[in-house]
Amino acid sequence: MNDSxxxxxxxxxxxxxxxxxxxxxxxxxxxxxxxxxxxxEFVAIMGPSGSGKSTAMNIIGSLDTPSDGQYLFQGVPVxxxxxxxRALLRRRYLGFVFQGFNLLARTxxxxxxxxxxxxxxxxxxxxxxxxxxALAAVGLQGRERNTPAELSGGQQQRVAIARALVxxxxxxxxxxxxxxxxxxxxxEILELLRRLNEERGITILMITHEPDMAAYAQRLxxxxxxxxxxxxxxxxxxxxxxxxxxA
Numbered sequence: 001m002n003d004s005x006x007x008x009x010x011x012x013x014x015x016x017x018x019x020x021x022x023x024x025x026x027x028x029x030x031x032x033x034x035x036x037x038x039x040x041e042f043v044a045i046m047g048p049s050g051s052g053k054s055t056a057m058n059i060i061g062s063l064d065t066p067s068d069g070q071y072l073f074q075g076v077p078v079x080x081x082x083x084x085x086r087a088l089l090r091r092r093y094l095g096f097v098f099q100g101f102n103l104l105a106r107t108x109x110x111x112x113x114x115x116x117x118x119x120x121x122x123x124x125x126x127x128x129x130x131x132x133x134a135l136a137a138v139g140l141q142g143r144e145r146n147t148p149a150e151l152s153g154g155q156q157q158r159v160a161i162a163r164a165l166v167x168x169x170x171x172x173x174x175x176x177x178x179x180x181x182x183x184x185x186x187x188e189i190l191e192l193l194r195r196l197n198e199e200r201g202i203t204i205l206m207i208t209h210e211p212d213m214a215a216y217a218q219r220l221x222x223x224x225x226x227x228x229x230x231x232x233x234x235x236x237x238x239x240x241x242x243x244x245x246x247a
Contacts, residue, residue: 010037013036014071015070016034016035017067017069018059018226029052032068053207074093096174101148108147115163116167138165170203174193174204178213191216191240
């Protein structure tokens, strides 16, 4: 196993703060947090509502900017990038999976997955090829033509994961990815994320408030009141079932 601790972090936050409002109405959503994430890690970010975990994820995903501090992605200061450069960072290096799936209702699974490639200007044949490969990677061969209404909740989330994977991101940011699923579908999605992390080396940061879901991650980071209250390895991650046992 490689000693990833010797490598510079893929993501580095130093003294990151985020304030909303001013004066008596000011809210400190993040309060001078430091966080390093190495390439290939699977990190669960936990904490109660209002703890700052979603704000931290939005900053890492370049969907928001900090009030203070420094964010380095592959050694590049993100806060110094222009809006267009941050958009390019998201498009080329980051994939997003949300609780609500966010699929286009009247559009096939194939077309939903092709959407990020369309924004990148890929040709039609290349889009079809990459989307088909991404859907196969999440176990949805043969479902390419189905619309979201023709898929179960778990299958819809697999389409959303395929859409996030199709641009081959370095980091997958998953915000409560099992929040709208029952326990069985939730386990299936977490097993899928773990396999993508272990087999493809994709760095995964996942927000969850459920300890059972966080147990699939390698590392547990807990936020409280805008600060990191704890950051520790998961010494007993959930064991994945052998692939031969899965239908």
